[in-house]
Amino acid sequence: MLKLIGLFFVMAATTGAGFYYSRRFSARPVQIRRLIQAIQILESEISFRATPIKEAMHIIGGRFNQDPTGDIFLSAHDLLSSQPSRSFQAIWREVLAKQFSNTSLKEQEREILLQLGDQLGLSNRADQIKHLQLAMQHLKINEEEARWEKARYEKMCRSLGFLAGLLIAILLI
Amino acid sequence: MAYMPESVQRILSVLPREYIKDVDEVRIRENQPVEITVKTKIYFLSPEGHLIRGPEGAYRATRDDCRTFLNIITDHSFYTLEDEIRSGYITLKGGHRVGLAGKVITEQNRVQTLKYISGFNFRVAKAVKGAADPVLPHLYEHQTGKFHNTLVVSPPMCGKTTLLRDLARMISTGTKDYHLPSQKVAIVDERSELAGAFHGVPQHDVGIRTDVMDGCPKAEGMMMMIRSMSPEVLVVDEIGSMQDVEAILEAVYTGVTVIASAHGRVLPDLQKRPSFTRLMVQKIFTRYVLLSKREGMGTVETILDADFRPVLKEQLKCLS
Numbered sequence: 001m002l003k004l005i006g007l008f009f010v011m012a013a014t015t016g017a018g019f020y021y022s023r024r025f026s027a028r029p030v031q032i033r034r035l036i037q038a039i040q041i042l043e044s045e046i047s048f049r050a051t052p053i054k055e056a057m058h059i060i061g062g063r064f065n066q067d068p069t070g071d072i073f074l075s076a077h078d079l080l081s082s083q084p085s086r087s088f089q090a091i092w093r094e095v096l097a098k099q100f101s102n103t104s105l106k107e108q109e110r111e112i113l114l115q116l117g118d119q120l121g122l123s124n125r126a127d128q129i130k131h132l133q134l135a136m137q138h139l140k141i142n143e144e145e146a147r148w149e150k151a152r153y154e155k156m157c158r159s160l161g162f163l164a165g166l167l168i169a170i171l172l173i
Numbered sequence: 174m175a176y177m178p179e180s181v182q183r184i185l186s187v188l189p190r191e192y193i194k195d196v197d198e199v200r201i202r203e204n205q206p207v208e209i210t211v212k213t214k215i216y217f218l219s220p221e222g223h224l225i226r227g228p229e230g231a232y233r234a235t236r237d238d239c240r241t242f243l244n245i246i247t248d249h250s251f252y253t254l255e256d257e258i259r260s261g262y263i264t265l266k267g268g269h270r271v272g273l274a275g276k277v278i279t280e281q282n283r284v285q286t287l288k289y290i291s292g293f294n295f296r297v298a299k300a301v302k303g304a305a306d307p308v309l310p311h312l313y314e315h316q317t318g319k320f321h322n323t324l325v326v327s328p329p330m331c332g333k334t335t336l337l338r339d340l341a342r343m344i345s346t347g348t349k350d351y352h353l354p355s356q357k358v359a360i361v362d363e364r365s366e367l368a369g370a371f372h373g374v375p376q377h378d379v380g381i382r383t384d385v386m387d388g389c390p391k392a393e394g395m396m397m398m399i400r401s402m403s404p405e406v407l408v409v410d411e412i413g414s415m416q417d418v419e420a421i422l423e424a425v426y427t428g429v430t431v432i433a434s435a436h437g438r439v440l441p442d443l444q445k446r447p448s449f450t451r452l453m454v455q456k457i458f459t460r461y462v463l464l465s466k467r468e469g470m471g472t473v474e475t476i477l478d479a480d481f482r483p484v485l486k487e488q489l490k491c492l493s
Contacts, residue, residue: 050250054248054250080249085176085182086241087241087249120249121249122240124285125252
């Protein structure tokens with residue numbers, strides 16, 4: 001009886017791990033899409049309304065507030081308000097260091113966001129739009145890759161988790 | 174001082190309060206010592222936060238300081254200030270101004286924007302209330318109940334703008350001491366210096382009945398104001414071009430009093446400039462106020478009438 005309970009826990013744990021990884025695969029393209037949308041909003045705010053960065057961060061954060069990507073923009077807005085004598089670049093770095101691990105995004109996306117942050121707010125409109133479009137294009141490539149990975153690994157992770165549990169169970173019996 | 178980058182702010186925070194209060198200018202240049210002007214004296218900033226006379230051992234602004242400073246003064250959003258940057262300076266909340274120098278990007282011979290901005294001149298805005306106090310009674314004509322058309326002549330940094338600003342404030346609010354009535358004042362503030370407007374709202378006290386046209390070319394702005402706001406007194410800073418003179422003539426003919434200022438050390442300086450000769454020959458200005466900093470900023474050297482005869486017997490002193 002005790003053995004059965006133990007085996008059940010092992011199975012549950014590995015299946016859970018499988019689901020966790022598969023969720024990361026399925027969430028990544030969704031979150032990349034959100035980033036692309038966020039940059040689109042930023043682009044229109046900058047080009048049509050010349051909204052200051054701080055306010056734009058608030059607008060984007062409010063739009064995606066149910067999502068870890070939204071938290072990046074919201075906490076950037078909070079830091080910009082509370083510490084106005086720091087550069088946006090320093091704040092953006094700090095925000096990414098804190099908030100990025102909560103997302104399912106990968107290192108490549110972090111690189112893109114860091115590079116974009118290094119330029120945000122530092123040049124005139126035409127220049128800013130170029131940087132935003134570049135970031136958007138990079139993200140679109142990553143999105144495709146993420147979709148492909150999702151199709152390939154999402155189910156595999158789930159079944160792999162279950163099967164690994166099964167294997168361990170059989171070995172243990 | 175909240176506008177300084179963290180590294181400079183840390184140094185400034187140790188400075189005694191009385192210095193902070195009297196700071197006129199802070200100059201930040203990439204790789205050069207940070208320069209501070211306190212009461213027209215020039216100092217450099219040591220890394221420990223002392224004011225030192227020589228540049229040796231002074232704190233040098235890093236590239237990062239400059240970038241951060243630009244970032245802060247533009248509210249992290251350079252692109253919102255394209256027009257200001259094109260004109261070479263930014264007006265901050267509180268009326269402070271930051272002059273910029275760097276690499277200019279041109280397109281078809283017109284300044285497009287500034288890049289690699291490496292020199293900053295942070296001018297602390299100081300409205301000196303009462304600066305115009307000793308001058309004002311001499312500019313009022315009791316018979317007509319109007320103010321004289323006045324030209325303030327002074328070299329740079331002698332309190333020309335400060336005097337104009339206070340004149341605007343006192344005329345628009347009215348003064349009980351001299352029994353002067355309040356009049357409608359219009360300020361055309363091409364360089365956002367007189368009123369220090371931030372988002373269109375004057376940051377300096379320029380009086381209760383004052384309208385400000387901010388960032389507007391002077392000649393056009395004067396005509397706009399006359400047409401739309403029916404001012405009794407028009408205040409404009411640093412006139413010089415032919416168009417300015419045309420607009421002033423137009424204003425005077427419509428019965429508006431003009432109070433203006435111009436760069437120049439002594440009157441003959443101005444008489445040499447063709448645009449001013451016309452004004453002087455036609456006796457448009459009936460009062461000339463000459464400033465210097467002989468006895469501190471804003472020393473009134475003399476006040477002359479249309480024929481350049483002194484109005485004052487004794488010498489006046491104002492501002493400091």
